[in-house]
Amino acid sequence: MKRLISLLFCLVCIYAKTCCDDGWIGYKGSCYLFGHGLHTFTTAEQYCRQRNGHLVHVNTAEENTFLTDQMRDRKDRAWWLGITDEGSEGVWYWFDTNTLAEFTDFHPGDGGPHIIEDCAVYDPSVAYQWVDISCEKQAYLPLCEARSSDCTDAVVVG
Ligand SMILES: [Ca+2]
Numbered sequence: 127m128k129r130l131i132s133l134l135f136c137l138v139c140i141y142a143k144t145c146c147d148d149g150w151i152g153y154k155g156s157c158y159l160f161g162h163g164l165h166t167f168t169t170a171e172q173y174c175r176q177r178n179g180h181l182v183h184v185n186t187a188e189e190n191t192f193l194t195d196q197m198r199d200r201k202d203r204a205w206w207l208g209i210t211d212e213g214s215e216g217v218w219y220w221f222d223t224n225t226l227a228e229f230t231d232f233h234p235g236d237g238g239p240h241i242i243e244d245c246a247v248y249d250p251s252v253a254y255q256w257v258d259i260s261c262e263k264q265a266y267l268p269l270c271e272a273r274s275s276d277c278t279d280a281v282v283v284g
């Protein structure tokens with residue numbers, strides 16, 4: 127009986143893990159939205175904020191792989207990352223937390239001290255590695271991330 131109860135509880139937990147708004151995809155405590163429209167960095171970030179998120183903040187290689195797998199299913203499109211080296215050339219900070227990027231996946235030759243390229247996108251032409259680019263270029267899609275809602279915490283209890 128105890129096992130049955132815990133099984134039922136776990137089913138609830140698994141369901142709870144994907145607590146994301148419609149259209150968002152859940153993965154390990156975050157929700158992701160592959161948005162629409164061609165944006166600059168600033169308007170892409172606004173797009174995400176209007177939906178209670180921010181441009182994607184990639185914490186780990188695992189998260190990056192999850193995202194690039196998703197992108198491969200969405201044709202050859204390029205997506206903004208929430209990252210900038212505006213403050214110090216070649217030193218990349220996450221825009222949502224203003225913290226140094228410990229994980230990056232720049233294509234070789236990209237991500238260096240390029241003065242007019244202070245933002246970055248996932249580029250399908252280089253297998254979705256990151257390419258630095260002008261923040262003003264109105265040519266890329268918004269990829270948003272938000273924390274999944276509190277019900278995820280129930281997983282820890284289980
Ligand atoms: Ca993240």
Ligand SMILES: [Ca+2]
Pocket residue numbers: 211212215216238239240241242243244245258
């Ligand atoms: Ca730069």
